[in-house]
Amino acid sequence: MCRIYGHLGGDLAHHHLRAVSALQRHGGPDARFSAAGDGWALGNNRLAIMDLDGGEQPYRLGRDIKVVFNGEIYNHTELRRDLHAAGYVFHDHCDGNVIPALYHRYGLDFVDHLDGMYAIAVLDLRAEPKLVLATDDAGMKPLYYHENGHELYFSSELPALLSVPGVPWDLWEEGLDSYLTTKTPFGERTMFDGVRVLPRAATAVYTRAGGLKISKRAESAFPAEDGGDLAAAGARVRETLRAETHRLALADVPISTITSGGLDSSLVTALLAEKVPHVHAFNIAYTGDWPFDEKRYAREVAARSGATYHQIEADPATFPGLLDEVVWHLGQPNADPITLSTYLLFQGVHDAGFKVTLSGDAADEIFGGYGRIRDALLGTEDWPNGYVEALAAVPSALRQRLYTDDYRELLRQKGTEAERIERRLRADGGDRLAAITGFEVDERLPAYHLRRVDHLSMAHSVEVRLPFCQRSVTRLARRLPAEHRVRGREVKRALYAGARGLVPDSVLDRPKQPFTLPITAMLVPGQPLHGYARDLLSGPSLALGGQLDPKAVAGLFDAQAARPNDESALAIWSLLIHRIWTEQLARGGAGERRAA
Known part of the structure; x- marks a missing residue:
């Protein structure tokens, strides 16, 4: 796991590269590497998880292919074996060292062979210098960039990229409305007009002559399968998630888990405990008596799984002093109060001596767990409007009252984020659940959840692994018959069925409540x-x-x-x-x- 940065085109001084590196050191405190040449530079800050004594980046193949990489490649052992048989030589067993050979052998299709979470930058100097950027299927590892036709700069975090001379700080005029409509900018937008984030499942190619070309990798269709009855569907979900959770337990450092007390994290905890004896489970609560306190359920899950339980207690009196730090690490606003909880939770994981933890994020998106999804499926023909309203930090009528006349007029001329999302949902055809799931997975999950988790965990040098984002789990969920996901008022039906017997009934039978700050x-x-x-x-x-x-x-x-x-x-x-x-x-x- 690392923080990466670099550029092609332009001329970035050594002290500017060091500044970019310093701004991301919290995400990679174990080592710092960089390389630079005529009109290019690559660098990384390393958080050592695999092969603790190896992992020097950029990874190289000869003099002309250089790679920096942030993430984890879970099938690196199999890839290394196959590549070694084809004549490639490796000098350590770090997961990322297979990428240069994989790119050399398969070209831009190299990402099709990767199983993991990643943001990758490949510099290919064999002919016209070429920079290839790639993100994983779910968008678990963010990559921000600025491209102006003559040069491209990239980094894992926004503050680092904005420290580069020439990267503009001009604000996106509609950004405030977008933020209040969806709690953080969705899609490829950021709050800065000249900075974008690479979408999930994307491969981008940049040359100085041809500019930047981004392609989304082809995704297989998700036709509903005959999942059998609900019990059979639940068993398939349980076994698929079990296999992936066990695979994600591979590391050369101790592994922990987040246990909020809800279904998703509780099931991950139970499955991880099968593979990692006496796994450590972390929960956060607040000193005093507050609504939405889930620690009783989290303790039950840990006790049933045989996990060592850690209760992190946060004092609300300290919150005003923490917000500046939380906002800085995010790089742009995220209106969910969970950001503060998340920051303190990962601080506790780090302070307990853990570099790796597993979480239950993404289950609601793929299995249909949100109330807004249920309500949209039950709603009238105007369901997209209600769905978008449910996403908002501030409802549309209140937003209009808060805005000045000039800002309302600007939005009238340029259009609003709410209008854009509604158009997308209506254009995706008559299958409401497919349209909503596609939107949730494409836009909301990477922007709202995964970037928040990445930035606030790496603020404390903690890597988060996400079993529900694994390809096999996501594809299974999206191919389940709709009624195995949502039926009437019931949500995540197959996941609940799969968890029965592994997770305490008290967790399964209680009403869903948000993991957030009250x-x-x-x-x-x-x-x-x-x-x-x-x-x-x-x-x-x-x-x-x-x-x-x-x-x-x-x-x-x-x-x-x-x-x-x-x-x-x-x-x-x-x-x-x-x-x-x-x-x-x-x-x-x-x-x-x-x-x-």
């Missing part, structure tokens, strides 16, 4: 978070961007004080996160402070 209770007068938010979201400086009406923002606090509710609390939280981010930009970026 901000409605925390954003009331007298609580530290409330005072901090009110101070930051008041005053004339709030109007400087010309997008938000300060009086309307003040009205949110009045409403929350009079009658605390989820809508006003999440709106305040979302604006607070955006405000912290814009202040970091106004200060010149936290990146400059950290690189100094």
